Every structure is written in C-alpha cells, then in structure tokens.
Amino acid sequence: MLLPSLDDGITLLDVDGGRGVPILQSLVLDHLLLHDGPAFWVDANGHATTTTLAQITPSQRLLDRIHVARGFTAYQHYGAVDDLPTAVNQVIQKSTAVTSTSGRQSMDQNDDSSPHTPSLIVAPAVDAQYRSDEMLSEQHAETLQARTLARLATYADSYDVPVLVTRSTIDEFTAPVATAAKHHLECEQTRMGPRLVGDEFETLVYPVDDGAYYQTTFAYWRQLLATRATQVGLEPATPPSSTSSSPGVGTGVTADGETTSLTTSPLLDAWTAPGGR
Secondary structure (H helix, E strand, O other): OOOOOOOOEEEEEEEOOOOOHHHHHHHHHHHHHHOOOOEEEEEOOOOOOHHHHHHHOOOHHHHOOEEEEEOOOHHHHHHHHHOHHHHHHHHHHHHHHOHHHHHOOOOOOOOOOOOOOOOEEEEOOOOHHHHHOOOOOHHHHHHHHHHHHHHHHHHHHHHOOEEEEOOOOOOOOOHHHHHHOOEEEEEEEOOOOEEEEOOOOEOOOEEOHHHOEEOOOHHHHHHHHHHHHHHOOOOOOOOOOOOOOOOEEEEEEOOOOOEEEEEOOHHHHHHHOOOOO
C-alpha cells in the first residue's frame, strides 16, 4: 500500500514543511476510488484547487463527486460546517432522482457502501479562519473552532465516515484539533517522496518506472536485515550496557565451527576470534 486508508472518525494530517495540498488531495481521491458516495469539502486557504486536482486525478468523474464549500471568514467557515447536513440532503435528493447513477458499483463491493450518502468529509486548515479573523477575540475564536470540531465529530459518527482535517500551524491554538482527532497521520517530505506514518501505516516503498519500487526507508532496511540475520543464524543485537567496553551486535560461527560474540568492528572480530590472525 502506498497510501493509508482513512478510518471512520476524525483523522488529523500533519505535513512537515508545507501545506501538502497534493498529498491531501491524493488521500481524498484514493478514498473515492475505493468507496462509493460523494465527498464534502469545507475549504480554507485554497486547498481545494481544481488545477492540482485535475492534474493528479486518474478520472475526471471522481471530481464530480467532490462538493466544495468555501469559507473566507470565521463565520462563513463555521456556517459551511454547520450547514453540511443540508448540503448532504440536497445531494442525496438529486442523486436518487437520477436512476442511471444507482447502478455504479464500488471496487470494495462493500455492502454498507452507497453512491448517495457521504463517504468522506474534508476540512483542511480547519483553524485558519478562526486564527486570522481580526473581528474575533481570542476566546471567541477558540470557542468557534471548538464548535466546528464538535460538529465534524458529530458528522463522523452520524454518517459513519472519515473526516480528514489539517491545521495551518501546530501550536497551542490547534492543540484541540489533535485532541479531537481519533487518528493521526504525519507526512515528511523526503528526497524520494512524501513519507506517511500513522498508527497502522508507514511508507516503506516508493514507485519508479516499469512497475518497480525503491525501498529506501530505514524501517524497511531494518526489517530486511533482521530477517536476513535470522536466516544466517545470527542472533538479534542486544543494546550495549553502559559498562561494556566494546558494544556487541550478536553472535556468529567461526570457520572452525566455534560460536563467538560479534562486535561492531569486523576487523576486531577477526583478530579476537579463536585462532584469529
């Protein structure tokens, strides 16, 4: 898996070193590929840009399933979140009236999946408008943000869907966002590409041409070498004690068939092994 699956409840995505618009949009499109139903996107700070969405989507039909509302002030953003059930009902009424859409099947073949009810709610930069609105006092801004998070948590439970949120800055003001989140994804920009880490997911491979993959993360190599060490009969390394003079990395078998401890220096192992020269 190259992208994590989004579970029901609020998922907080933190992207290191930028807004991470393509990453956010990729998660949304990947979810829509695997699930029926529309996505409802309450946007802030231009995350729902159609330019990048059109560039990365594998099918233009996916974009028709994303319904976007934009809030340019704190009250507009809160109003869009508060009115989301009305928007959902309108989309359901419109989609059920078109019988041709009822035959589309999901790749998951999920019995609970429906092409009419929401499959995902997105609220990027959920703190941005409350933070920047000069008409709000600090206390009022915190209260309005808390109400927004409460609404999103209610929708996650009511519709049994994931709610994907991001925050513009990690600080005391956005600490409630992390508290409200049921799941947390962290994304780090690496030389090979974005690396996502979550409770049950970690990027270990990066795709290249011809269907091949680069496997470059430390976690992958650690797992690979641990498996190889087991195959050759080398015991896993044990943490060195503070009193040990030379840290060991396990045990091995010499050419004479004798078991000996191994240090981090192969030359030292050769010289100290029985019969070594």
